[in-house]
Each structure stands twice: as C-alpha cells, then as structure tokens.
Amino acid sequence: MQMLASLFLPTYPDPPGPKIASNAVAVAKQLGATLDAAVINVDIPDVSNALSSFLLDLPAKIREVETASRNRGKALLENVAAEAARCKVTLTTQELKAQPAFIGEAAAREGRYFDLCMVGWARDTESIRMTAEEVVFSSGRPALILPGDEDVGALDNVVIAWDGSRVAARAVADAKPFLERASAISIVSVTDEKVLPGKD
CATH class of the missing domain: 3.40.50.12370 (Rossmann fold)
Structure with a gap:
C-alpha cells in the first residue's frame, strides 16, 4: 500500500x-x-x-x-x-x-x-x-x-535516539520507511541524564 x-x-x-x-x-x-x-x-x-x-x-x-x-x-x-x-x-x-x-x-x-x-x-x-x-x-x-x-537532499543517514522507552520504540517503528532506505543508521543514547537499562 x-x-x-x-x-x-x-x-x-x-x-x-x-x-x-x-x-x-x-x-x-x-x-x-x-x-x-x-x-x-x-x-x-x-x-x-x-x-x-x-x-x-x-x-x-x-x-x-x-x-x-x-x-x-x-x-x-x-x-x-x-x-x-x-x-x-x-x-x-x-x-x-x-x-x-x-x-x-x-x-x-x-x-x-x-x-x-x-x-x-x-x-x-x-x-x-x-x-x-x-x-x-x-x-x-x-x-x-x-x-x-x-x-x-537525500534522507539516507538516520539517527535513532534510544532510551529503551515506549516512545523511542514507537518513533523507530514510525521511522521504518526511512530506515528501509537508509545507507547508514546510527543509534545514540545519552547517558548520565536518566537511568537506562544496562542491556540497552
């Protein structure tokens, strides 16, 4: 579709x-x-x-x-x-x-x-x-x-702000059309701002 x-x-x-x-x-x-x-x-x-x-x-x-x-x-x-x-x-x-x-x-x-x-x-x-x-x-x-x-320009470099939250997961799902076309994907987590699960 x-x-x-x-x-x-x-x-x-x-x-x-x-x-x-x-x-x-x-x-x-x-x-x-x-x-x-x-x-x-x-x-x-x-x-x-x-x-x-x-x-x-x-x-x-x-x-x-x-x-x-x-x-x-x-x-x-x-x-x-x-x-x-x-x-x-x-x-x-x-x-x-x-x-x-x-x-x-x-x-x-x-x-x-x-x-x-x-x-x-x-x-x-x-x-x-x-x-x-x-x-x-x-x-x-x-x-x-x-x-x-x-x-x-070309939207081929996607940056994901990840903190393991529901909001971050929803944003990644919403960005799927961009992620599928990206030539580079970076994941960024800001530490020492709030508690983040270690495994993430």
Whole structure:
C-alpha cells in the first residue's frame, strides 16, 4: 500500500519559505508516497460593532486579510503542483480554514488521516513554529519538519535516539520507511541524564 504524506502550509500571517514545497515533494518522491498539500487559510470571526465599523471599517479589513491569505494559499498550491508535476509525484490539494489561534490545531487534526505529516520550519516566524509544534505533539502521526531555506537532499543517514522507552520504540517503528532506505543508521543514547537499562 502506498504511503500517504501530508504537507501543511499555513498562510497567515506569513507563508512558509520557498523551499518547503520542493522539499516536501522530494521527500514524497524518496518514499514513493502520494502527497496531499493543504493550505490553511485564515478565517477571522467578525467581532465588529457599529463604532468599529464606522471608525475602522473592521469588516473591510477582515475581508482584506482573508483575501490576502487565500491568495497566498493559491500561490503555494500552484508552486507545489508545479514541483510535483516536475518530479512525477501524485498530488492532491485542499484548502482548509481556521481562526488565527487554531491554525496549528486544524493541521494536527487533519494530519491524523495520513501516514506522515510534513510542515515547514522558520526560526523567526512564530506562526509557522506554532503550527509545526502542534502537528508534532498533537497529530498522533509521524511528523517531519522541513527547512524553508535549504534543500533536504537525500534522507539516507538516520539517527535513532534510544532510551529503551515506549516512545523511542514507537518513533523507530514510525521511522521504518526511512530506515528501509537508509545507507547508514546510527543509534545514540545519552547517558548520565536518566537511568537506562544496562542491556540497552
């Protein structure tokens, strides 16, 4: 059965870096996976009153922000589609909507339907970091964080952090597609941090 990988692209307030699409496609190609790219557009609830509507024209500002978010989403999906076509990776796309505080939660919830979740990472962009953290900790699926400014290259050197725990065993099982394709596998155990079984 072919692996189903998902890529989550939040569009508010800042979109992910330019390399996220090509990196996600490259990973899907290496794994022989089908890729689903989902943009998450912002949905700002209308909390205006008569005064804010008159003084600030808040409804128009909300529409402007939501339109900009949708436009960034369309551009991101076009970029992923072009890259997938170039690399001959099967692609599906979707557009999700979420309120600003729940963008990461929407990605994590959708990620539960896939074998692997992929999200971008940007050191200086809090919204992208928050989405990545939410997917890693709340999707319940293996997650791969992709750099937004450099190529991922071949994923053929795998490092396993091993402490003999249930969590480590689950991570190794989730990493099986990468382990099967790796040319080098290293196992690392950090000692003198906590008690580890000697036989491990």
